[in-house]
Amino acid sequence: MTLWLVLAVNSVTFGGLLFLLSAGFSLIFGLMRIPNLTHGSLFMLGAYFGATFAGGMLGMMFNFWLAALIAAVLVAAFGALLERFLLRQLPGQQLAQVLVTLGVSFVAADFCLMVWGGDPISVATPAGLTGFLRAGPAVFPMYRIAVIVIAVVVAVALWLLLERTRLGAMIRAGVDDPDMARVVGIRVPQLFTIVFALGAGLAAFAGIIGGPILSVYPGLDQDMLPLALVVVILGGAGSLLGSFVGSIIIGFIYNFGQALFPELAYFVLFLPMLLVLILRPQGLFGRFVA
């Protein structure tokens, strides 16, 4: 029983991380209609940057949260540049844009290998969250609980941004009908850059927040990208609620799958995605079919 409880908490924690990763992926997909194949790389870049700043590799130790913030801002800037100078070269050619994001993901992966080497880097749990929470016989690391809280806070903030601000309204308009949004005077290309930067920053933030749990290693991008893909196919592109529900479901399946059938964990993970594709191609909460 205790084991199940611990597994369940771990699943929700992992789901929270996946939400941070896939919310941006989903928004970019919703708005630009492309799966951003650099998303795993942005997650990994964020993790490496964060580990560098927080681990004192630059000669001075940054506070964990400050390091996370700096990493997120840096990667967001990288995302904005990527959108502005590469993807903007191919307006309306979604296929070519996907291939460009794929190419960039290889360059980024090799760049990380070049700079940080092949050995995994562990990230220290931030001070103040190293303790444990006891609930009867079960023991939960404080940090995992904190990740859940962070994910919920970010989810609420994103919801407020999308539903209660002018920018959010413009993004929603762009997702629902890009042509009409253009006609009424919304600068959709500018929205692309903003959303791409926002998604990149969120992915990087997820990378560093996930650092103490997953550690940072080459190939982290390849591990995370399919998960983001599955979450968005499951939840539906362009829907915040879809990413949230999808992340929690995948978090559970991933953790329980690894515990119950370690050899087939990957396969089990993709089953719900196949089911959704067959029964409901637009995803659980999606607004359109990819």
Add this chain to the structure above:
Amino acid sequence: MSARLFALAVGFVALLTLPYWMQGIYYINVASQILFYAIFALALNVLVGYAGLVSLGHAGLFGVTAYATGYMLQLGFNHPVSLLVALLVSLVSMAIFAVLSLRSTGIGFIMITLALGEILWGLAYRWISLTGGDNGLSLKTRPEPFGYSLSDVNAFYYATLITFLISLAAMAVFVRSPLGAALMGTRDQPRRMNALGYHVWAIRFWACMFSGLLTSVSAVLFVYYTQFISPQTLALTSSAEVLLMVISGGAGTLLGPIVGATLVVAVKTVVSGYIERWNFLLGAIFVAIVILMPEGLVPGTVRLWRLMWRKRESGAIKGGVGAKP
């Protein structure tokens, strides 16, 4: 056209006599690699070029054949039986792959094939009792068809060459066949094809099966060449590499994928002798080609060549087709 025939004849003779003018086992092995990767690129080109469906999971199918061959041989079956079973397993996998991914086209197709490819990679990596996990599977011997041992470098080269020529001929026949024409119709005007009474889904399905067959053929050559298969072969990088062959050479052309395979294998072989950063270069070339020469090298060169000749004749210039990769 006669110039083209002449060029093809020269290429054919060059390939046929390669072991005589190319000195060194190393280079003949590189030539074998180019040939079986060219078959793989031809296979992917059926979907990318002629069906307009970009698959990012083909390395997974490639891996299924390779693993099935390796596994059967490890169980102690002989080569013909192993190959037959591997082929059957691959075709069944391809059919499942096609049924799932053909629920969508365009970006959706990319995502589903990517996810399916990752599933196969994950299985190869984690299902250790079947695949040996990260250690992979090793093959002890190469087959000896008609008494010629393929352990010999030249014999393996000729076996690869014959398979390559048959595959190329099959491809040429396919493109000119009614099915090929219908497939291009579904690529350009799926709704009109549907209205004309064609079964768009079935045409795409059979194209997938043809692509799967060629993929299996190249995978068999690959696994006999390396005598080793590991999850790395199924990784997204491998799918992207073969996609780069198709796109760089020219999707939707017969010779493009062959040029692309030559280019990628040559660059990879040469570059990896000097630096370790092959993936960096792969990504950079990918981005550069998609942005600067989206139609690929072969159509791009043909266009430039025609441009030069037409200028002399009439001055009339028509741009190439297919701006989208």
